Amino acid sequence: MTTETARPAPARSTAPASDDTAVPYAHTRLPDAERELLREVLYEVGTDPEQKFILGRRTAELERRLADRAGVCDAVACASGTGALTLALRAVGVAPGDEVIVPAFGAEPLAATVLGLGAVPVFADVDPVTMVMDPADAESRVTERTRAVVPAHTFTAMADMPAILAFARRRGIAVVEDAAVAQGATLGGRAAGTWGDVGLYSFFPVKPFGMPGEGAVVLSDDAELASLVRRLRNHGQDGVRRFVHHEVGYNSRFDEVLAGFQLARLHRADGMVARRAAIAEQYNARFAALRERGLLAPAPGADGRCHYVYAVQTVCRDSLAAHLAAHGIGSRVYYPVPLPRLAAFAAYAGEGARARRPGAELASARHLALPLHLNLTDRQVARTADVVGAFFD
Ligand SMILES: Cc1ncc(COP(=O)(O)O)c(C=O)c1O
Structure with missing residues (x-):
């Protein structure tokens, strides 16, 4: 599969706004309690x-x-x-x-x-x-x-x-x-x-x-x-x-x-994990139909799932990120370059066939993380899914 570009999109941040408009990527505000x-x-x-x-x-x-x-x-x-x-x-x-x-x-x-x-x-x-x-x-x-x-x-x-x-x-x-x-x-x-x-x-x-x-x-x-x-x-x-x-x-x-x-x-720890899993399930349910249009969502289910970051994969990653940003929705590219291609670790990348890591290259080029945090409302999740869906229409 070819990739749109090897260069990552920068992290997108959005200003806090109402539930209906902006959906911040990360929101670590401590609840009042x-x-x-x-x-x-x-x-x-x-x-x-x-x-x-x-x-x-x-x-x-x-x-x-x-x-x-x-x-x-x-x-x-x-x-x-x-x-x-x-x-x-x-x-x-x-x-x-x-x-x-x-x-x-x-x-x-x-x-x-x-x-x-x-x-x-x-x-x-x-x-x-x-x-x-x-x-x-x-x-x-x-x-x-x-x-x-x-x-x-x-x-x-x-x-x-x-x-x-x-x-x-x-x-x-x-x-x-x-x-x-x-x-x-x-x-x-x-x-x-x-x-x-x-x-x-x-x-x-x-x-x-x-x-x-x-x-x-x-x-x-x-x-x-x-x-x-x-x-x-x-x-x-x-x-x-x-x-x-x-x-x-x-x-x-x-x-x-x-x-x-x-x-x-x-x-509360189990409840916190369960809420993250519920958000991931909500996304998964919406994205299953987009697979044939080029959106790869994480596997559904509970076994072996950790729900820390919800990252979809697509060859159109950068334009999807730009589309989300235009609609006030935050997204993030975590590891835009595999570790052995970073300047910090290049000396340990290996040579020839040992330096080939096609899976890591694809993951770096294709993944895009969508909002997944405890301050998200179901409506915000649905809106994010709508905007992703509209991109693939
Ligand atoms: C897989 C993994 N290991 C270790 C760490 C380091 O954890 P900390 O930020 O608590 O030092 C991180 C941080 O993101 C991580 O993702």
């Missing part, structure tokens, strides 16, 4: 006689609750998804000179964290339809230096975890499951983030259980691995004796105010 909650938690933590602001009892309780919900033995809260990825890679033993297989289409920290540890990112192609790591291509890139593979759930699709686990076990490499965007998703009844040797969720504001601040959690069902992560997030200390450092670690600790906030709204 959550503003009040944030104020209450801030006051409670600020006036708590304990005066413990980092890694206190609220963080410990949040970790327990998240581990229970996911069905793993431990969860370790830390400072960001990027920090979580670094901790997870370190915990599975990634060291200078190792190779780590990451998707060629995805977020920059997937490769940057590997380089930060002195290891080498090896970019696997993605499936052009689901836009997640192609397990066969990933396995073809395993060498004797490969230490880990990092499947990342992307947009609305979880990576093919059974296939990735199967080759990783066969080849003796660790699986770091980047579920930064997939909290609340399940595949075959098993929670995202619990398939790998270690997994993670980000709480960055726009993520499914995003919060007003930075943070993340690392999950593992391996108690030793989890306690290594626990030490690494706090400069290698074991939480029992201060200033005794077992490893060289990091400052990737978690804030008590944010822990209190996340705990108080944890009962």
Whole structure:
């Protein structure tokens, strides 16, 4: 399939307007009830006689609750998804000179964290339809230096975890499951983030259980691995004796105010994911008929779906984005260029056949994300679908 242009459309932003006109792409306004909650938690933590602001009892309780919900033995809260990825890679033993297989289409920290540890990112192609790591291509890139593979759930699709686990076990490499965007998703009844040797969720504001601040959690069902992560997030200390450092670690600790906030709204997490899924279903129902006219919508259903970003694909991506903008509807191109073609990572792109990643090229050239957030009304979703439909008429 040819593409209209290899150059991405810029992110389109729209000014807030009434429900009938503009539809903002992203809208992270805290609901009024959550503003009040944030104020209450801030006051409670600020006036708590304990005066413990980092890694206190609220963080410990949040970790327990998240581990229970996911069905793993431990969860370790830390400072960001990027920090979580670094901790997870370190915990599975990634060291200078190792190779780590990451998707060629995805977020920059997937490769940057590997380089930060002195290891080498090896970019696997993605499936052009689901836009997640192609397990066969990933396995073809395993060498004797490969230490880990990092499947990342992307947009609305979880990576093919059974296939990735199967080759990783066969080849003796660790699986770091980047579920930064997939909290609340399940595949075959098993929670995202619990398939790998270690997994993670980000709480960055726009993520499914995003919060007003930075943070993340690392999950593992391996108690030793989890306690290594626990030490690494706090400069290698074991939480029992201060200033005794077992490893060289990091400052990737978690804030008590944010822990209190996340705990108080944890009962809403499933509802938040369900609302995102309902919006995606509303789009899917409208877009099924447009397939033969050149609009590829994400696969319907609930199994293996994460509903973080609703991205359609079309060879007319840039003109669709312009058409939406002309009607006051925001859209976004996330990864306009595959990671190995970015200046930052070009040195690791490989050569000849190894540098060919047609799935990632197609995903970069064709995807366009439509509004999917908790402040969208059904009418706004319907209007967005109408305007997309009119483009293909
Ligand atoms: C797949 C993936 N991994 C890691 C991260 C980093 O998360 P954070 O922004 O919390 O550092 C992101 C951020 O978007 C992501 O999409």
